[in-house]
Amino acid sequence: xxxxxxxxxxxxxxxxxxxxxxxxxxxxxxxxxxxxxxxxxxxxxxxxxxxxxxxxxxxxxxxxxxxxxxxxxxxxxxxxxxxxxxxxxxxxxxxxxxxxxxxxxxxxxxxxxxxxxxxxxxxxxxxxxxxxxxxxxxxxxxxxxxxxxxxxxxxxxxxxxxxxxxxxxxxxxxxxxxxxxxxxxxxxxxxxxxxxxxxxxxxx
Amino acid sequence: xxxxxxxxxxxxxxxxxxxxxxxxxxxxxxxxxxxxxxxxxxxxxxxxxxxxxxxxxxxxxxxxxxxxxxxxxxxxxxxxxxxxxxxxxxxxxxxxxxxxxxxxxxxxxxxxxxxxxxxxxxxxxxxxxxxxxxxxxxxxxxxxxxxxxxxxxxxxxxxxxxxxxxxxxxxxxxxxxxxxxxxxxxxxxxxxxxxxxxxxxxxxxxxxxxxxxxxxxxxxxxxxxxxxxxxxxxxxxxxxxxxxxxxxxxxxxxxxxxxxxxxxxxxxxxxxxxxxxxxxxxxxxxxxxxxxxxxxxxxxxxxxxxxxxxxxxxxxxxxxxxxxxxxxxxxxxxxxxxxxxxxxxxxxxxxxxxxxxxxxxxxxxxxxxxxxxxxxxx
Numbered sequence: 001x002x003x004x005x006x007x008x009x010x011x012x013x014x015x016x017x018x019x020x021x022x023x024x025x026x027x028x029x030x031x032x033x034x035x036x037x038x039x040x041x042x043x044x045x046x047x048x049x050x051x052x053x054x055x056x057x058x059x060x061x062x063x064x065x066x067x068x069x070x071x072x073x074x075x076x077x078x079x080x081x082x083x084x085x086x087x088x089x090x091x092x093x094x095x096x097x098x099x100x101x102x103x104x105x106x107x108x109x110x111x112x113x114x115x116x117x118x119x120x121x122x123x124x125x126x127x128x129x130x131x132x133x134x135x136x137x138x139x140x141x142x143x144x145x146x147x148x149x150x151x152x153x154x155x156x157x158x159x160x161x162x163x164x165x166x167x168x169x170x171x172x173x174x175x176x177x178x179x180x181x182x183x184x185x186x187x188x189x190x191x192x193x194x195x196x197x198x199x200x201x202x203x204x
Numbered sequence: 205x206x207x208x209x210x211x212x213x214x215x216x217x218x219x220x221x222x223x224x225x226x227x228x229x230x231x232x233x234x235x236x237x238x239x240x241x242x243x244x245x246x247x248x249x250x251x252x253x254x255x256x257x258x259x260x261x262x263x264x265x266x267x268x269x270x271x272x273x274x275x276x277x278x279x280x281x282x283x284x285x286x287x288x289x290x291x292x293x294x295x296x297x298x299x300x301x302x303x304x305x306x307x308x309x310x311x312x313x314x315x316x317x318x319x320x321x322x323x324x325x326x327x328x329x330x331x332x333x334x335x336x337x338x339x340x341x342x343x344x345x346x347x348x349x350x351x352x353x354x355x356x357x358x359x360x361x362x363x364x365x366x367x368x369x370x371x372x373x374x375x376x377x378x379x380x381x382x383x384x385x386x387x388x389x390x391x392x393x394x395x396x397x398x399x400x401x402x403x404x405x406x407x408x409x410x411x412x413x414x415x416x417x418x419x420x421x422x423x424x425x426x427x428x429x430x431x432x433x434x435x436x437x438x439x440x441x442x443x444x445x446x447x448x449x450x451x452x453x454x455x456x457x458x459x460x461x462x463x464x465x466x467x468x469x470x471x472x473x474x475x476x477x478x479x480x481x482x483x484x485x486x487x488x489x490x491x492x493x494x495x496x497x498x499x500x501x502x503x504x505x506x507x508x509x510x511x512x513x514x515x516x517x518x519x520x521x522x523x524x525x526x527x528x529x530x531x532x533x534x535x536x537x538x539x540x541x542x543x544x545x546x547x548x549x550x551x552x553x554x555x556x557x558x559x560x561x562x563x564x565x566x567x568x569x570x571x572x573x574x575x576x577x578x579x580x581x582x
Binding site: 112113115116119120122123124 | 474
């Protein structure tokens, strides 16, 4: 059973390396056959020399392709490393981009809130514009206050004057009445006196 | 093709009409009934056509509308509720994976949740809360992922007066005090305390039914928009209406040809987006003044603040991208003709998608907000 497994492995490996039979594998097999033929040949030294040269050539070709494959293998290893580095680099970029996106989203929410506040202020400002200016209203109020004060002082003066005149008239009228009383009293006294004198004269 | 459909006879439904036209009466978005503001119009949705899931034919699929969507807390699943009262759970991992195919875009689980359309879905505290015909149900996400369909609880608030059960149009979870706020056809907003399971408060004040709700988390307020055209701000603790804005009274927002109803409301504590009959407009809440008006041609149903933009959907098969200044930057086409719901998956970083659903059995998935990637199919 072990033998069949390794056989499969061997077959697979050989197919992988050179499946179509038109490359290095064929060359090596050919070289092997040529070597055995050349060893067993007893031909002319010229022919064997050319055969020998040909064999060396084939060997050189095999060595050349070996060197080439080795270099390709090294190159692949280095490419793998390179790609690994690029891959980690891109991953880092992706995570930082994600972070930037979340930051920007937060920023946009903040900006929207600010915008909403600004719009609210604008809406209120529109309403406020309809009302008159506060300074003007205050000035109007002050002017009205002053007028009010002036008018009240005038009223007070007029009232005081009225009181004074009333009192003066009162004094005048009461003096007149007293004088009238006194004159009446004097008249009465005079009449009484004259009445008293006349009965005295009649009795004498 | 067998179709099992039980059609509710209503006063305005002519019995001599063919089956197809009767389905059309029950079909498609709430938007169509909001135009003439008839309170009676909403009762057409209190009984959805009862469809046997096994024999859902192509006609039912044609008339399917998806009203609501919600993502699971892990962000891997999407729940969508449709007008047949079913909730479908889609797996986002499977749909978004590189080898996603048609089967991975179908729901992994579909179950009947309510007997009316499922108008609102919300994921809160590990549970999926769904609201439809007057009651709110909760389903554990863990159970749903394991395909175990059993509601954790179902609650219904005390509705005063009338024999009709009002539908719940809008629902929002308030994480501040762990409560669920929902409002609908009875013009009131009910607050359910999720910790104790009791109804804490009722905000009364709207004179017509409520379309949309939004929670202003920083100040602990709830904003509600309704058919009566007002956007009201409610304080959660005192249940008082703090402010009231009549959007249609502002000249630059009003669109009298569409009406005064508000169907779209979103807030991010400082600013508010509201729209519907009037133009979609951006309001500064501290001063209660409209700062920008977006001239989009249809009536908008949903809007979202996304980064520095506003995404708005509604009438028209587009998702509009607008800037805060009032400019419409882009209009991205999508499959449904009228879009009812827009959801952004903020629960997961790897499945950050925008999903859009409306009057179509397809739910569009946008992986990048600028274009539609693919559609999930009921």
